[in-house]
Amino acid sequence: MTLSRRRFLQRSAIATSTLIAAPAVFRSGALAAENPITVGSLHDQSGPIGTSGTPMVYALQLAVEEINAAGGLLGRPLKVMHYDTQSNIQLYSQYAQQLAVKDKVDVVHGGITSASREAIRPTFDRFKVLYFYNTLYEGGVCDRNTFCTGTTPAQTVEKLVPSAMKKAGKKAYIIAADYNYGQITAKWMTKYCKDNGGEILSTDFFPLDVTNFGSTISKIQAAKPDLILSALVGGNHTAFYRQWTAAGMKGKIPIASTTFGLVNEPSTLDAAESDSIIGAYGYFEELTTPASKSFVEKIKKAHPDSPYISELASCTYEGVMLWAEGVKKAGSIDRMKVIEALESGLVFDGPSGKVSLDKPTHHTVRNAFLAEVKDRKWSVLETYTDAKPADTASVCDLVKNPNDVKQYIINL
Amino acid sequence: MAIYVILALDVLNGISSLFLLCLGLAIIFGMMKIINLAHGEFIMLGAYATVISANAGVNIWIAMLIVAPVFVGIVGLVIERCLIRFLYGRLVDSMLATWGLSLLIIGIITTIYGNTQQGVPTPLGGFSIGSYQSSYYTLFLALMAAVMMAIIYGVMRYTRFGLVARATMQNPAMAATLGVNPARVYMSTFALGAAVTGLAGGLLAPVSGITPVMGGAYVAKAFMTVVGGGAAILSGTLSAASLFGSVNQVGAYFTTPVYGEVIVFTTAIVLIRLLPQGISGRFFKGNL
Numbered sequence: 001m002t003l004s005r006r007r008f009l010q011r012s013a014i015a016t017s018t019l020i021a022a023p024a025v026f027r028s029g030a031l032a033a034e035n036p037i038t039v040g041s042l043h044d045q046s047g048p049i050g051t052s053g054t055p056m057v058y059a060l061q062l063a064v065e066e067i068n069a070a071g072g073l074l075g076r077p078l079k080v081m082h083y084d085t086q087s088n089i090q091l092y093s094q095y096a097q098q099l100a101v102k103d104k105v106d107v108v109h110g111g112i113t114s115a116s117r118e119a120i121r122p123t124f125d126r127f128k129v130l131y132f133y134n135t136l137y138e139g140g141v142c143d144r145n146t147f148c149t150g151t152t153p154a155q156t157v158e159k160l161v162p163s164a165m166k167k168a169g170k171k172a173y174i175i176a177a178d179y180n181y182g183q184i185t186a187k188w189m190t191k192y193c194k195d196n197g198g199e200i201l202s203t204d205f206f207p208l209d210v211t212n213f214g215s216t217i218s219k220i221q222a223a224k225p226d227l228i229l230s231a232l233v234g235g236n237h238t239a240f241y242r243q244w245t246a247a248g249m250k251g252k253i254p255i256a257s258t259t260f261g262l263v264n265e266p267s268t269l270d271a272a273e274s275d276s277i278i279g280a281y282g283y284f285e286e287l288t289t290p291a292s293k294s295f296v297e298k299i300k301k302a303h304p305d306s307p308y309i310s311e312l313a314s315c316t317y318e319g320v321m322l323w324a325e326g327v328k329k330a331g332s333i334d335r336m337k338v339i340e341a342l343e344s345g346l347v348f349d350g351p352s353g354k355v356s357l358d359k360p361t362h363h364t365v366r367n368a369f370l371a372e373v374k375d376r377k378w379s380v381l382e383t384y385t386d387a388k389p390a391d392t393a394s395v396c397d398l399v400k401n402p403n404d405v406k407q408y409i410i411n412l
Numbered sequence: 413m414a415i416y417v418i419l420a421l422d423v424l425n426g427i428s429s430l431f432l433l434c435l436g437l438a439i440i441f442g443m444m445k446i447i448n449l450a451h452g453e454f455i456m457l458g459a460y461a462t463v464i465s466a467n468a469g470v471n472i473w474i475a476m477l478i479v480a481p482v483f484v485g486i487v488g489l490v491i492e493r494c495l496i497r498f499l500y501g502r503l504v505d506s507m508l509a510t511w512g513l514s515l516l517i518i519g520i521i522t523t524i525y526g527n528t529q530q531g532v533p534t535p536l537g538g539f540s541i542g543s544y545q546s547s548y549y550t551l552f553l554a555l556m557a558a559v560m561m562a563i564i565y566g567v568m569r570y571t572r573f574g575l576v577a578r579a580t581m582q583n584p585a586m587a588a589t590l591g592v593n594p595a596r597v598y599m600s601t602f603a604l605g606a607a608v609t610g611l612a613g614g615l616l617a618p619v620s621g622i623t624p625v626m627g628g629a630y631v632a633k634a635f636m637t638v639v640g641g642g643a644a645i646l647s648g649t650l651s652a653a654s655l656f657g658s659v660n661q662v663g664a665y666f667t668t669p670v671y672g673e674v675i676v677f678t679t680a681i682v683l684i685r686l687l688p689q690g691i692s693g694r695f696f697k698g699n700l
Contacts, residue, residue: 048625051526178670206669209629211620212429214422214550215665215672221544222415236629238529238621246547246619248538263529270533307526 036079037072037333039064039320040099040129042110042120047087048234049112051263055306055313056134057082058299060109063320073327081105089119096120100127106333107323109134109316114180118407121146125405130335134319136262136282136311138184139363139389140408142396144339147362149319149355151282151311153188154391155368157258159384160280161192161229163370164256167278169226170198175216175240176231177259178205185231185258188391191412193229201225206237213240217247230257238265245273254278264308266373274373283314283352284371284378295351311352318350318364322357353385360397363389414542419665425550426657428557429616431650433630434637435560436609438649441638443581443601446496447507450514451634452627454606458484458613459622460521463530472535472618480614481607488606492599500598514627521624534618549619556615560608565646568700577601636680642690646700651691655679 041060044053064078072078081103083095092111099105100123107130111117117133124131124145131146139152165172172193176182182205190200201223204216220228232240241260244250256278260266266274285296285308295317299306325348327333330341347356353367368387371378395408437451448454458480466475495513499506536548568574580587580597588594620626637656641648659679664672687694 046522048623204668207673210669210673211626211629212426212660214425215419215661216669218415218418218422218544219665221418235529235621235623235626238531239619242531242534242619242621243547246534246536246538246549248540248545248547252545265529268529269531272533273531 036077037074037327038079038081038103038105040103040105040108040110041080041082042085042092042095042099042108042116043082044087044112044116045084049087051307052112052312053085053087055299055309056110056112056316058303058306059309059313059317060320062295062298062302063317063324067320067324073324074331074333085110085116089115092116092119093123096123100124100129105129107132107338109319109323111135112312114138117141122405128335130323130338132319132323134312134315136315138181139391140395140410142361142392142398142401142404142406142408144362144398144402144404145335147319147322147342147357148392149315149322149364149366151315151366151368151387152363152389152391153185153258154389155282155366155387156280157185157188158192158390159368159370159382159387160256160258160278161189161198162196163280163382164227164229164254164278165193165196165198168254168256170196171201171225172198172227172229173201173220173223173225174203174229174231175220176203176205177233177237178207179233182206182231182233187412189229189231189258206232208234209236211236211239213243216240217244217249220253221249225253228253228255230255231259232257233259238269241265241269241273241277245270251276261308261373261378262310262312266376266378267308269376271376274376277373278370278381279373279378280368280370281311282366282368283311284369284380285309286371286378286380287351287369288380289351289353291349291353292351314351315364318348318352318355318366321348321350322346322355322364353383358389358393360399361389361392362398363392365389414544417541418544418546419662421546421550422661422665423658424554426661427654428550428554428657430633430637430657431557431653432553432560432612432615433609434634434641434649434653435564435645436605436607436612437634438638438641438645439564439605439608440602441635442641442643442645442648443577444500444598444605445503446499446602447503447510447635448496448605449507449510449631450491450517450627451609452629452631453514453517454484454488454609454627455613455616455630456521456622456624456627457487457517458610459617459620459626460525460530460613461610462614462617463532463622464525466532467530472532475532476614476617477611480617481611484610484613485603485607487610489599489603491606492602496602497595497598518624518627525624530622532618553615560611561646561650564608565700568645573600633676636677640680640683640690642687642692642694642696644692644696644700647696648690648692651696652683655683655691 043057085091109132111133114137133148136150174186176186261279325346326338326342330337343359355366368384370382371380440448461480461483462475465479466472538545538547580594584594637652641652660676663675
């Protein structure tokens with residue numbers, strides 16, 4: 001067969017246009033067949049925050065699998081659109097745009113650090129995509145499009161400080177990381193210490209790359225506190241617990257921390273270094289309720305090498321389940337209808353116990369737990385039921401001001 | 413009174429850990445003029461070698477004093493053969509290449525061991541002075557710093573290898589004319605620097621937070637100290653480590669840890685402004 005130039009061009013043009021059109025044709029066909037409800041997920045699975053993000057992704061997948069196994073929502077299956085944000089804020093912004101504009105997802109769960117949340121929250125506000133932030137944080141977010149299911153200082157620090165003071169004494173020394181989380185948490189610690197008749201001897205902040213704590217340990221000894229309150233953050237700061245133990249101070253002055261053990265410090269540090277440190281969170285892997293046991297079992301079965309399953313994972317699971325309850329109640333995935341359903345006082349019984357959404361703040365009323373490290377594991381000492389996000393409630397009322405979209409700084 | 417003894421121990425601790433951290437860099441940067449931005453990762457590798465072998469049942473002292481330096485020395489040797497030997501005399505290229513190398517090492521370790529904390533318990537215990545506590549490990553670090561100084565001084569000053577190494581660094585062409593193979597000298601010097609850095613990583617492993625990215629916390633201070641110290645490996649590094657180590661500890665004690673850091677960096681800026689050749693460029697000229 002001879003191929004004239006004209007015919008060649010003609011055929012090429014036809015072939016090219018077919019190729020270009022094919023994905024659109026196939027994709028719309030596939031969508032019509034399945035028509036799943038899409039759940040966006042933005043979590044760090046690599047980089048410095050990867051160890052925190054990985055169990056959150058596992059929990060989200062577990063929740064979605066369970067919903068699908070029960071027949072999906074509104075007769076449609078759920079589909080997860082997950083992006084690994086790699087501990088990089090720029091990728092958060094980029095993938096948030098992609099989820100909202102290109103993937104057009106129906107809800108987004110994600111964000112870990114406060115910085116990442118504030119990078120993506122405005123995007124979801126602008127494109128009207130419902131957003132769930134499932135991490136403990138400093139409190140104050142007030143946005144009708146956003147639900148924060150993690151604990152805030154009023155729910156954990158409020159329990160941690162008085163119980164540690166009861167155990168140890170009234171004079172406390174605060175050591176904290178030198179950025180917004182540490183600074184704000186130190187303020188909360190100071191407030192709750194004073195509210196309970198205590199006294200703060202000194203507050204020291206540490207840049208995140210400090211590795212030598214020798215002079216601080218001497219300073220603490222000179223100040224002679226009854227109790228150390230720690231909001232140290234990151235790998236370098238773990239050196240404090242090591243050097244503290246090396247100096248033979250372990251056991252002489254008790255330590256209570258808002259950050260220790262959220263990832264996997266108890267299992268990786270030596271027992272001598274971590275024993276008897278006190279912490280308070282919205283969930284511990286060691287909780288022995290049936291719901292908690294089966295939650296941990298399911299994640300460990302699917303991912304035997306999962307990092308510690310902390311509040312981050314349980315709140316993510318509960319966040320997805322609460323959203324699903326909202327969709328069921330609304331009978332629709334329309335954003336406003338789901339928000340109204342979620343605001344109607346929805347309750348979900350999750351691994352951490354009863355969790356209910358608080359209408360005025362879009363935060364959760366949930367259980368808080370106090371625990372102590374024993375032999376490289378958390379041993380849960382006390383349960384506080386129905387802890388309320390009182391800090392955010394003091395500044396935020398979405399019933400009165402439904403158009404609020406800011407994070408308030410809570411003045412103490 | 414006891415508090416001043418404790419404070420003196422803190423200062424000693426600051427100086428000796430800084431000296432140990434910088435010695436390997438001083439050998440590589442001071443002698444060979446290779447800016448090794450992967451220095452922090454060599455420290456991290458030393459710490460990992462210690463932790464992994466100690467947790468596998470190796471005696472902690474053997475893990476720190478033998479496994480860590482030998483392992484990192486071998487890694488240094490391989491890296492010199494594969495990468496660094498093409499970069500002698502190319503300062504900017506060496507920075508770029510070693511920076512890439514540091515990212516690669518972090519990536520490899522993260523892939524193998526995960527992005528989590530590792531740890532070994534601190535050997536030795538604490539002791540008390542009056543009502544204060546300090547750790548024997550501080551004294552051990554100071555002892556090790558002194559021993560390392562003596563070894564490096566002995567090797568560089570009294571052995572044939574030291575003589576040849578110093579000659580090659582001063583004038584490679586002349587050394588080659590006299591029958592020395594500069595490539596081999598560079599190779600062993602780089603491996604020696606890496607091994608010393610690995611030892612520092614091993615020694616600091618029990619008192620640091622060990623993660624794949626831990627090197628970042630050390631590299632800036634190590635460079636500052638080596639540049640502040642100037643050309644002489646031992647006297648320069650020791651004087652600069654003493655200055656910065658004590659300023660940091662005393663500063664952090666009497667103000668806050670934040671100002672402790674600020675004061676160190678300010679001191680470094682003033683020092684480099686007044687003595688652009690470093691401390692040893694002015695005071696210990698011609699010393700080792």
